[in-house]
Amino acid sequence: xxxxxxxxxAPKGLYCQIGDFFIDPVQPVExxxxxxxxxxxxxxxxxxxxxxxxxxxxxxxxxxxxxxGTSQSVELGERLTLDGVEVGFHPAGHVLGSAQISVRANxxxxxxxxxxxxxxxxxxxxxxxVACDVFITEATxxxxxxxxxxxxxxxxxxxxxxxxFPERTHVVGAYALGKAQRxxxxxxxxxxxxxxxxxxALQRLCDYYQSQGIDLGELRPATLAADDKQDFxxxxxxxxxxxxxxxxxxxxADPIAIFxxxxxxxxxxxxxxxxxxxxxxxxxxDWAELTQTITEIAPGEVWVTHGREExxxxxxxxxxxxxxxxxxxxxxxxxx
Ligand SMILES: [Zn+2]
Ligand SMILES: [Zn+2]
Numbered sequence: 001x002x003x004x005x006x007x008x009x010a011p012k013g014l015y016c017q018i019g020d021f022f023i024d025p026v027q028p029v030e031x032x033x034x035x036x037x038x039x040x041x042x043x044x045x046x047x048x049x050x051x052x053x054x055x056x057x058x059x060x061x062x063x064x065x066x067x068x069g070t071s072q073s074v075e076l077g078e079r080l081t082l083d084g085v086e087v088g089f090h091p092a093g094h095v096l097g098s099a100q101i102s103v104r105a106n107x108x109x110x111x112x113x114x115x116x117x118x119x120x121x122x123x124x125x126x127x128x129x130v131a132c133d134v135f136i137t138e139a140t141x142x143x144x145x146x147x148x149x150x151x152x153x154x155x156x157x158x159x160x161x162x163x164x165f166p167e168r169t170h171v172v173g174a175y176a177l178g179k180a181q182r183x184x185x186x187x188x189x190x191x192x193x194x195x196x197x198x199x200x201a202l203q204r205l206c207d208y209y210q211s212q213g214i215d216l217g218e219l220r221p222a223t224l225a226a227d228d229k230q231d232f233x234x235x236x237x238x239x240x241x242x243x244x245x246x247x248x249x250x251x252x253a254d255p256i257a258i259f260x261x262x263x264x265x266x267x268x269x270x271x272x273x274x275x276x277x278x279x280x281x282x283x284x285x286d287w288a289e290l291t292q293t294i295t296e297i298a299p300g301e302v303w304v305t306h307g308r309e310e311x312x313x314x315x316x317x318x319x320x321x322x323x324x325x326x327x328x329x330x331x332x333x334x335x336x
Pocket of ligand 1: 036
């Protein structure tokens, strides 16, 4: 069958008419399959949600018990049938519980990557390439200029700064789901075993990662009450971007502003945020990873979604692979 008859972009998101379900819909729908817990992909208010157990847990933590009508957890590697459409969940290597979703009917298979990366990540299962007719890829960093450095080297920059400036508080901005836990895990792998102080907004997700066997070491609340003159000099404090922006970070003793994001590759963005020490740590593919993944999977066709779509479409065409942008709206490429 023609891939468009199996799955197509509708205003609420990618829609499979035969199976009557949406993937990562941006508005409430009857039946939603969710790739991962980031808020632009996993929204509250759907009738039925199918996702990995971890993604369902993360949605419950973020939105509360009533985040959907009913939910069904799907194991990575598991296949199930929805109204004649075979659906599978495969590891995406993006954040804990993240999955690519494959959809197959009448001999045609489409894989929706959600968000993904190819680098090793101590906090989640690694990406597995799945053979398919159509590969739908994100393109957050879909320009040849994007090259993400080795995350271990970036982590060492933070540890070096800590030794060089032991009198300063090292305040790190990192997204609450995935990035914060990965930065902590990378610090532990690099041999940093001091307590790490976290903003209250990270507590439940960090607790959840720990409950799933991801060792983040000793975490303490970064509570800074007016009557409490606790000194954070020489420590690492991690907070979400919102807290980082609202001057929360400047309440600490002589803070050094650090931010962990793929966007830190762009000097201008780091400057705008007042970041002194940018750490280029991304949970998305860079250009080389995107193109290598497409080469490896060798799909008949590539559909490109949220990010810099045109360059990747052009690259595919130059390789003789049919490609087109999907122009899906509602996904936030800042939230990396
Ligand atoms: Zn994401
Ligand atoms: Zn995304």
